[in-house]
Amino acid sequence: MAAEVRPLQPHRPPPGPAPLTPDQRYWATFKSHQLLPSPSAKPVTSISYPSANSSRLASPSTDSAHLLAVTSGPRIQLYTTRGTTQPKLLRTIAARPSDPTASARSATLRSDARVLASGSDTGALHVYDTASRAILKTWTNHKQPVWNVRWSPHANELTRLLSCSDDRTVRTWELSENDPIATFHGHQDYVRTGTYMTQPDILVSGSYDGTVRLWDARAPDGQTQGNTRAAMTFAFPAPVESVLPLPQGAGTTLLTASGPHVHVLDLIAARSITTLKAHQKTVTTLTTASNNTRLLTGALDGHLKIWDTASWTVVAGRKYDGAVLSAAVIPAPSPNSPSASSAAVDSSTAEESRKPEKEDRHLIVGLSTGVLSIRTRLSGAAKERQKTKAAEMAALAAGTIDQFDAAQRKKRKLTQGHRARLRGVDYSGFGAELVIEGHSARSARRKLPSWDRLLRKLEYGMALEEGIKTGDGNIVVTVLKALVHRGALNTAVRWMEREGRLDVLVRWLKGRVCDGREAVLLCRVGMLAMSVYAESLGEKEMRGGGGGAGINGGLEFNAEKGRIEGQTAMMGLHRAVREQVDVSQEAGKTCGMLDCLMVEAG
16 A cells, blocks of 8 residues: 655755844843933933842832932932833932032932932032932041942941042941941052942952952951951952942852953952953943843943853943943832832842843933933833834824724723623533544645645646745745655756746745855756756757747747846846855955954964
């Protein structure tokens, strides 16, 4: 008994290089763009929000938890993200009302966003009430500008903060005290960055002397008289602009921005794990996103690079019109909390790590030109409202607003309750008769596509033409492979030449010449088509002759028309092949240049 002839399965080529990676597609969804100029026309040097300053704190429940603090010149602007698609300006705080020219530095919101601390060029350290804008506390112990201020992220130290100053000291403060509770000496140049580690009482600071120092506030000499001995010191060839601890695992990974490079440090092994090299100028800011699985680095070259913290490779990036001085990614509000910042409170939970794409809402970047760039990623109801509004504007421009309104009214009729009432009306119950069909002759009958039926009838040329007519390249490759398997490829190509349809095959080859996944098969078909076309052209030249009358004249005219179309298709294929050859040669030259540069770089 003969075996059953099954339909040919369409060819499925291996996936080619995608134009966009998943990360590039994700960061491209931050589309709603807003550019806010600074009222003082000063660079935007700092962006702070409550979630960036908390590690394992309870979710804030007050309206102030939706605040965002932006530092630009003598002004600290407070934005709100509550109930708005994009952050909106809420109020402005003057760094020093008595001196409008004094610039504020590193305004930082506490985890509950009720108070805000900032440094200044005069060396004063101020603490403000975000609701009344009143100054709650002022320290003047620093004698040089204070460039960096950070609140303690630990739940039992809500009233503690640290400051880094150009007087080469790092100080920690208590809101109830008038003097610093500890002063750390040891840096030989300006101290421009510092923060708390994930472990309590451990601080890290970076200086323009090219060192990063870890300080232990529990050390015996870590009191007000000054600690001159760091627990650990790392040296770098360029000034340190920013430090950022990663909270994953034991929290022993530290990121350091020194010059155009970012160094990943392992504090347990006391060594550098890797160095991130993607910027051409000094890296100025470091921040994390997507549950700390992505690192964002901004530099003076105007680029914002996005890194995967698992492989430390660049996965996306953006170019801005000015130098990037500060950046932050604001998470979306948690579905179980009204707070906009509670989604990033505990980034180590399994649920959040599985769904990092639901965390990020705003991408905010501060530029040296005094412009605050805000990009918003819409999701859920907000995204649907934006799509509906865009469709309404398009219908209004096209003059079809009446049809659009009718469609919207019909859609509103099918409310959720109405759809719930209709659900299950066609259910027959448990007593319904179920019929399970096996591989019977009736169930196995399936309408075959025309190209498959022609292959079974041994009409190879017509099968190839029908496959090309489908417009699906995978179907054509399937037919070509079947013809090669049956040894009928030559027969099919010669049939198309006799029927004057060879130009159809050549035009299809021209469109697929840049696809290298089936290069061997396409080259074989192209060489055969050119050989058949050359033989046919030689025979026509040998026959020569002029145009007759009647039926013979019509045949001569059709043959001449087919010859011209074939010649045009061949010339197009030749141009496409030459273009790909030129591209390949340029790619080879580029690879050679890169190899030389890599060898010189060592």
